[in-house]
Amino acid sequence: MALIIQKFGGSSLADAEKLRRVAKRVVAQKSQGNDVVAVVSAQGDFTDELIAKAKELTDIPPKRELDFVMSAGEQISAGLLAMTLKNMGFGAVALTGWQSGFLTDSNHGRARIRRLDTDRIELELSKGNIVIVTGFQGINRYDDITTLGRGGSDTSAVAIAAALHADKCQIFTDVDGVYTADPRIVMNAQKLKAISYDEMLELATLGAQVLHNRSVEMAKKYNVPLEVLSSIECQPGTIVKEVAKLEKMLIKGIAKDDNVARISIVGVQDVPGIAFKVFSLLAKINVNIDIILQSIGRDNTKDITFTTALPDMRTSMDILNENKDLIGFTRIAADDNISKVSVVGAGMESNPGVASKVFEALFEAGINIHMISTSEIKISVLIDKEMGSKAVNAIHDIFEE
């Protein structure tokens, strides 16, 4: 008898028919004699609808109350799934974030899990119940409801798996596994049987949108075996674990991220401390920076270029311009018409051929590279947005050969 944690996203819970399909997935495990905890998101677009309601009332909804409102979404889907299971003759109990023991910090909208008191979940499992847990939410030490931010339900599922030493944490999505590239962009993209945490982490961070990086980080930290699989088709998915058996192909995946902007600070003094000034300002307003590139100084000035998420572009430019005197620069330039295409694979750093192959593919496709960034297991290039899909295909093809 194993303990299986299953996580279902909002699109797989959108209506009665889909809820019944999810219930069958849960029951399939339970019927094999396994204990099951199912973690659920809100139904369909319900969270977005709630946010829209809030924005009708106030431009910037206060975070505590927004969490209060949003958390109702998972409560509804969890209760409905529990009903469905009971109707099928199985013992089932739905639990909110606080009932499940999710204790978080007070960072409303993107709280971190501080502690998970699993008493109630364990009690219900010991009674033979299937436990349905609302993902994405918890409470802080003042008993206020918090939400975990993007990818929160994945994180909830992995946290339960870690705390209960589950045998497996299955993440059901609308794709049936992790692919070498987005199958909607690259026709002959291949599904991976296995991938390591680090590789998955690079893919997640790079916008592959299969798993959120926080959940993968937590899975890696607590060595939780993940499986990414389809909520529709009944096929084995992709296993994410510590040492994934290396497959033939050197690269594990190609990801494209359109949600990116490039900002250049032109003509800053070539003296120490400039980068610190710039990035501490941006950190203060919670802007995450991805690639940073600093030009070689010339005429005693230099340029600092960095990328950030698209929604942060405007606020980043504003705060830099507000502090023009403090930093000292000629002008700010920004470009939101770009895509970041990244190639991920372990062992890449010991094989310089990979990078040159990427550049060769882009050259032959006639695609101009604006910026390059490399790490141990990935190469990212910034290109024009309209070239994104072409670039992913070109790179995929060259490694297929």
Added chain:
Amino acid sequence: MALIIQKFGGSSLADAEKLRRVAKRVVAQKSQGNDVVAVVSAQGDFTDELIAKAKELTDIPPKRELDFVMSAGEQISAGLLAMTLKNMGFGAVALTGWQSGFLTDSNHGRARIRRLDTDRIELELSKGNIVIVTGFQGINRYDDITTLGRGGSDTSAVAIAAALHADKCQIFTDVDGVYTADPRIVMNAQKLKAISYDEMLELATLGAQVLHNRSVEMAKKYNVPLEVLSSIECQPGTIVKEVAKLEKMLIKGIAKDDNVARISIVGVQDVPGIAFKVFSLLAKINVNIDIILQSIGRDNTKDITFTTALPDMRTSMDILNENKDLIGFTRIAADDNISKVSVVGAGMESNPGVASKVFEALFEAGINIHMISTSEIKISVLIDKEMGSKAVNAIHDIFEE
């Protein structure tokens, strides 16, 4: 500085515009220097929508999970109202049933409040916050979410008013007070300035649908001054208190209840214990009985006739028929085409003229009376459903003169 509890129903919270209007009502009190706790229902028909979703999945939704799902409704409206108030520059905090300290028994779907721990509400008030509380809900001693059943939000509001010794508990509804009859039926119905708890209780029980009887009972028990007033128009409503100053008119109101059925058990033996058998069977399946009438025995048999709520008619008949041998009767007859019209007013029992006036009015309107029931402060008659409005008008007119 007074402490005011305000309760807003679902229709007054249905959209952004209405939420803003409610917020103005709250702010009007706060701006006068009063502390305010606002108790809210779910928006518009949201609770019904949730129940419909549940019924798509299972004919009889399990009660614990239905409470779990339904309670999300008030959570959304409470959070949205708090946002609206914050956007207007006021400190506001939304609290769920469990955060507000509502501890109930485990009777899911119609839980009773066991205890109210007001620590959190008092803490927030002491900070100068307007406190928005989700009505209708609490938790039991296992930390499971419960709901209080019909009229639950009124009850929540009165409970807070009682526990905090509030100066007033305002119930905002879609009518602007308590009338001598339903203003939609009787054109010249008059709004009452004041009414006693007992009179209000009779009207509530009789289907006047202004206040639920549980909330009035609780208000009477803890001597909470209630005010029923319109959520739309800014006018004084009707005060409900212990000794309402008697107004000129002897009768306080006329109520019509269409949600009623009459069941007759024909031909039972005229021996002791029959009534006990019948009504203990019905109590077992939680059917509430209203009027009971037993015919005088003839030929050693008699008939027992009673009324019950319309939805309970079928199950009542079923259980009686199942126990035909135990009870012993010829047949069951039922009638769902009836209305109960009631006249309420303190001092009625000492004025026999009231009853005869009611009968006179019905006679002159050509309305046949099927059953009569009287108490100290009310007279109820059962008549054909299509005669309901005519009867209310006829009775109202005769007392107007």
